[in-house]
Amino acid sequence: MSDPDPSLWPIAQASAAIAAGRLSPVELVEATLARVETYDGALNSFATLASDHARAAAHRAEAEIRDGRRRGPLHGIPFATKDNYDSAGILTACQSHMRRDHVPTKSAAAIERMEQAGAILIGKCATAEFGTGGPSPGMLFPPARNPWDHQRYTGGSSTGSGAAVGAGLLRVALGSDTGGSVRGPAAFCGAVGLKPTYGLVSRRGVFPLSFSLDHCGPIARSVEDAAITLGGMAGPDPLDPASAMVDAGDYVSQLRTGLRGLRIGYLRSWPAKDPITDPEVMAALDTAAAMFQDLGAMVEEIAFEDEDIFLAVGRTILISEYYAVHQENLLRRPELYERPARERLMVGAFARASDYVDALRVRRRLALAFNNDIMARYDLVLTSSAVRPAWRLDEMPDEPMHMLGLTTYAFNVTGNPAMSLPSGFSSAGLPLSLQIIGRMFDEATVLRAGAAYEEATNWMTRRPALAKAVQAA
Amino acid sequence: MSTADPLWVEFSTLFKRSGLSLPEERQPVLFAAYREVRAWSDTIRAWENPPAAEPANAYAVASILRAGEVAR
Numbered sequence: 001m002s003d004p005d006p007s008l009w010p011i012a013q014a015s016a017a018i019a020a021g022r023l024s025p026v027e028l029v030e031a032t033l034a035r036v037e038t039y040d041g042a043l044n045s046f047a048t049l050a051s052d053h054a055r056a057a058a059h060r061a062e063a064e065i066r067d068g069r070r071r072g073p074l075h076g077i078p079f080a081t082k083d084n085y086d087s088a089g090i091l092t093a094c095q096s097h098m099r100r101d102h103v104p105t106k107s108a109a110a111i112e113r114m115e116q117a118g119a120i121l122i123g124k125c126a127t128a129e130f131g132t133g134g135p136s137p138g139m140l141f142p143p144a145r146n147p148w149d150h151q152r153y154t155g156g157s158s159t160g161s162g163a164a165v166g167a168g169l170l171r172v173a174l175g176s177d178t179g180g181s182v183r184g185p186a187a188f189c190g191a192v193g194l195k196p197t198y199g200l201v202s203r204r205g206v207f208p209l210s211f212s213l214d215h216c217g218p219i220a221r222s223v224e225d226a227a228i229t230l231g232g233m234a235g236p237d238p239l240d241p242a243s244a245m246v247d248a249g250d251y252v253s254q255l256r257t258g259l260r261g262l263r264i265g266y267l268r269s270w271p272a273k274d275p276i277t278d279p280e281v282m283a284a285l286d287t288a289a290a291m292f293q294d295l296g297a298m299v300e301e302i303a304f305e306d307e308d309i310f311l312a313v314g315r316t317i318l319i320s321e322y323y324a325v326h327q328e329n330l331l332r333r334p335e336l337y338e339r340p341a342r343e344r345l346m347v348g349a350f351a352r353a354s355d356y357v358d359a360l361r362v363r364r365r366l367a368l369a370f371n372n373d374i375m376a377r378y379d380l381v382l383t384s385s386a387v388r389p390a391w392r393l394d395e396m397p398d399e400p401m402h403m404l405g406l407t408t409y410a411f412n413v414t415g416n417p418a419m420s421l422p423s424g425f426s427s428a429g430l431p432l433s434l435q436i437i438g439r440m441f442d443e444a445t446v447l448r449a450g451a452a453y454e455e456a457t458n459w460m461t462r463r464p465a466l467a468k469a470v471q472a473a
Numbered sequence: 474m475s476t477a478d479p480l481w482v483e484f485s486t487l488f489k490r491s492g493l494s495l496p497e498e499r500q501p502v503l504f505a506a507y508r509e510v511r512a513w514s515d516t517i518r519a520w521e522n523p524p525a526a527e528p529a530n531a532y533a534v535a536s537i538l539r540a541g542e543v544a545r
């Protein structure tokens with residue numbers, strides 16, 4: 001039986017109800033806004049709630065659908081974005097005092113595409129400052145809280161998108177992922193986080209962190225929600241120099257076709273070698289590998305280059321590119337950054353030009369090796385997403401380059417599609433996660449495998465106890 | 474952390490040259506980050522790059538022409 005609150009319905013269910021006239025986009029948006037207003041006070045997942053914008057869009061959607069002009073499965077569906085996506089007429093501050101008055105006149109390409117598909121933007125979610133710094137209490141908006149335990153980190157940098165979806169405030173929020181910033185919050189908040197192939201989704205209008213590592217992708221309540229959303233976001237954009245100029249694929253029709261015949265390489269060694277890997281994460285990953293086998297896939301443990309080279313390459317590229325973006329402001333207006341962002345960005349001053357070029361040279365070879373060797377023999381790779389549950393805020397190291405225990409960077413370096421999804425819960429009740437990586441532009445197979453695993457395990461049916469959290473706040 | 478440490482001298486010189494400013498009590502933290510950056514560089518340089526090894530971002534003229542902003 002459906003939940004009486006339509007904001008909790010899967011996108012496909014809400015969309016079908018809208019198409020059949022049993023649910024109005026106005027009702028759905030009002031239910032979503034009410035849920036956010038009721039529960040977000042303790043979570044701070046939203047930086048800006050754009051209620052008027054959303055209501056106006058909902059009325060337009062209702063009229064269009066009533067007139068027989070339904071645009072597709074996203075028509076009338078609420079969504080939010082990380083606050084580094086420009087949103088026309090709505091504050092886009094990147095969680096920084098530097099941009100406290102920045103109201104763009106044009107939306108990011110991904111928002112434009114979603115709105116062309118009929119989806120309704122309800123607000124802008126909290127983020128680490130400029131996608132890199134935090135959590136810090138002095139940011140323009142308070143940092144987002146993990147819905148499973150408010151004393152724990154959401155993961156970043158799509159902090160609010162992860163918290164909002166993990167809490168069940170809405171079904172999907174868009175994020176950006178440079179080294180794990182969609183997959184990490186999904187892992188720590190118990191959601192699905194998809195980083196598509198580099199260039200599949202336009203980066204235009206999203207404040208850059210690292211040009212050649214930035215990817216835009218959805219954080220969603222389910223694999224199907226992510227698949228439907230990707231269909232709305234993806235597509236060629238000649239104005240994005242990194243656009244692959246590839247049309248959005250069909251990410252939905254193959255979702256329920258199962259895993260028979262798929263070959264999955266299990267990259268166990270990376271999390272197994274990491275000294276901070278939680279034994280419960282490893283156990284859940286091994287169980288998942290066995291489950292994929294039971295579901296009909298051929299699963300085989302594989303070896304590849306050590307993760308260290310991917311981290312060295314990725315982080316050298318990251319600091320070089322983000323320093324280029326922020327150098328002027330770090331010199332002229334450093335006081336407008338919070339300390340964590342400021343110190344992290346300063347590290348880029350140490351990268352030499354030859355470091356950057358050498359990192360790019362090795363990057364090309366790593367991407368070729370991964371795709372010509374591993375992805376030529378396997379349809380998918382399985383590995384960890386986060387190697388531990390969410391950090392307690394008071395245990396997070398106060399160092400610029402601290403690692404959060406994510407096995408995600410490598411697939412920003414190669415550009416392959418990669419998805420984090422829940423793999424269970426720790427003995428303390430915190431979400432655990434795994435990661436599935438696919439061939440370039442084969443998001444459909446990544447999603448298909450995730451959907452099969454999700455259906456067999458039902459981790460997504462568990463939601464954090466928000467009512468208690470509100471009372472505690 | 475000894476000020477005679479050659480890596481510290483290197484860090485201090487680079488930091489001064491950058492024009493950035495940092496409270497003294499945070500300098501050890503940034504020095505630790507500097508050591509990591511040097512370690513990444515060593516890891517990358519352990520992969521020999523013959524002269525012909527192209528970087529991943531070799532300039533592609535197509536990305537300029539396709540935007541329609543170049544008059545033809």
